[in-house]
Amino acid sequence: MFHVQVSFTGDKTISTPILLALCKPVFQDPITIVTYAEHKELNSVWLLGMSYNPSYRDHQDLLQEVANKELMLIKEEKHLKRVTSKMFSRVTEDERESMRMKEMSEGLPEAEGDKTKQDVEDGSENDSECRAINPPAENRKKTLKKRRKLKEAQLREQQRNESRSEKKKISDIYRLKFLKQELENNDNKLAKLREKREKIKAIKANGPKQLSKKKFEPLDLEFNLGEDIKGNLRGIKPEGNILEDRYKSLQRRNIIEPTVKQRTRKANVKRYERKS
Structure with missing residues (x-):
């Protein structure tokens, strides 16, 4: 909103264009525009239950969020163990020893000799019995009655398929009135998916990006139990580390890249005694 200041001299009348030209803007109120993605990101980072004097519902929502994350970690750990x-x-x-001995003794000559000896004994016992080499032949030729019944069954199946296709054509003709509605529903569904995809893309654009090999990992939620909340800053129990929180904030805003603490190994220094 603009506040203007106009000064008049004499009794002369001033027209509207000249009046607008003489108007001097004194100041302009600042307008802060927060997008949907920024609002959602702020709400996801700072929860109302983290306040030093939160309401009961906000504090319960924070505890529920912490409990859900802990349950997800427990579920993932159980899955890895399984x-x-x-x-x-x-x-x-x-x-283990017997399995190892059995595995190592596979293919040895003694074992093969025992197997061949047993096979020879089984063959000698079976040779004493008289049996036919080939099974008896069967006459599997179809009779005229079976052929006629098979042809009639094939003809009935063909007629059934033709009648089914004709019924489908008739039903498709009556179904034309519903095709337009199905197409509209499909278009609406695609539009909703497109809108959802654009929202996710906007949120990801404002979120932390991968600037290095290590991905950004947010800190665990800081919370106090009900008995630890005193209602004032003097008596509240401090939680978390301010320096680490600010460092993670810089990473989340893509100012610095996420890193890990590098372990430096000390070189093995060889020491020699100087001979005098």
Whole structure:
């Protein structure tokens, strides 16, 4: 909103264009525009339950958020245990030794000799029995009655398929009135998906970007239990680290890149005794 200041001299009348030209803007109120993505990002970073004197509902929402994250971590840990350590069965030392001996003894000449000897004995026992080499032949030729019934069944199946296709054509003709509605519903669905995709893209554009090999990892939510909240800054129990919080804030705003603490190894210095 503009506040103007106009000064008049004498009794002369001033026209509207000249009056507008004489108007001098004294100051202009600043207007802060916050987009949807920025508003959502601010709400996701700063929760109302983190205040030193929050309302009961905001504090419960914060505790619920912390509990949900903890449950997700527990679920992920259980999944990793299930697909790694619990995936294999445990065996005793004796079972492991017997399995090892069995595996290492596969293909040895003694084992092959025992197998061939056993096969020869089984063959000698079976040779004493008399049996036919080929099974008896069967007459599988179809009779005229079976052929006629098969042809009639094929003809009925063909007629059934033709009638089904004709019914489908008739139903498609009556279904034309509903095709327009289906197309409109499909267009509306695609428009909603496009709008949702654009919102996600806008949120990602304002969010932290990957500036290095390490991705940005936000800090855990800082919270106080109900008995620790005193209602004033003097008696509240401090939580978290201010320096670490500011450092993560710089990373979240893409000012600095996320890094990890590098471990420097000390070089092994060889020491020699100087001979005098």
